[in-house]
Amino acid sequence: MTGSGFRERYLDVLASIYLYNEHRGYTSLDRVLDAVRQRCPDDAEFQAEIAKHRADEEKHYRMFRRWFERQGRMPLQVDSGVGHIDRFIQWVFRCSIEELDTSEIVGSEDDFERLCRVIMLTEQRGYAQVEIILKNRLIMSDPVMKRIFQIVHKDEPDHFLPYQRWLERQGRATAKWNERAADWCIHKILMLAKLPALFLDAGRPRLQRWPDEDDAITAH
Template identity: 55%
Template structure:
């Protein structure tokens, strides 16, 4: 029974993470588009965001490899399990896919809001990795521990470019209610969605990888050794 519980928990954890990592790097493509249009000469900011994008892609590939080593596909989870998805939906009242990139490019207030959302999301991710590295069920899986240690090392650089832009342009820090929304989204996933998925035997597995339809050259990513 304990072995089943552990497998089920880690299966769901990995499925939620691989969804969020894929959503992360594909969403950052939209952010890069906005930054390059707004500040084409800010090479430092563009390079920092490009690194963020590359790291998110690397993390996705590591989780993909973790599933491949087990000979199975991730469970089918959707945007309701995506932290950035829920944050954007609440703050912008539309999904990431519906977000008007041109409006973000044209409006300082919209871009400022997006920077705060990304920064809070990345900081939340860092805190959660710290928790998971001490979690007894996660510590049982050596490969997963290696993945989370890589994420722990990469994560602090991910909120830096957005915080840097806010500070450089005299924009405010997140307010208490924005932090409260971040906390609500995390609690909603942890205490409602994760238990529901855990107890639902009808959750199916994906039939193809999330990046299956991306160009081959985009999928050719080097990853740290998981051996």
């Protein structure tokens, strides 16, 4: 593989993973926002912060989609195996995001706090990873990708601080040692196993449809 081929493949893989996670993020946050409205009906500020988080995630998804459109190709097919939040939810709640019962989360103080910590830790991890990406010359050599990650970096604090502040206002732990350990392990699995495997999978098929097109079908 030539130097330019390596760069193209690396950006292809990276953008495919981010596109999946951003789409997973904003579609899942619809349910989180519903839970927050039920659990904290009088906390308009917290609700507004979650709504902004959701809007930012969709904005980021659409930026990565436009990057692929400019490249003239579709993203690589990836699944929940590359999703940090997917793995974290599975570890904490022992179910997939789809199986997560919003009514049970709302009805349980402990579960709601756990959900807030999972989101907070996931977004903090995302912020730290973007800071590393912004120092990567290979990724920054693509001016559009550079701009995308600069925007993501600017938005990211608003994605974990609302949950952190809410937990602090309740006098609750912002993270437990086993949750931090799980976050660390998930990150290492993604970086040291999933990303290289995807990079080396030359036969990996590409999506035939954009994920948000399926959102529209589901909505109807």
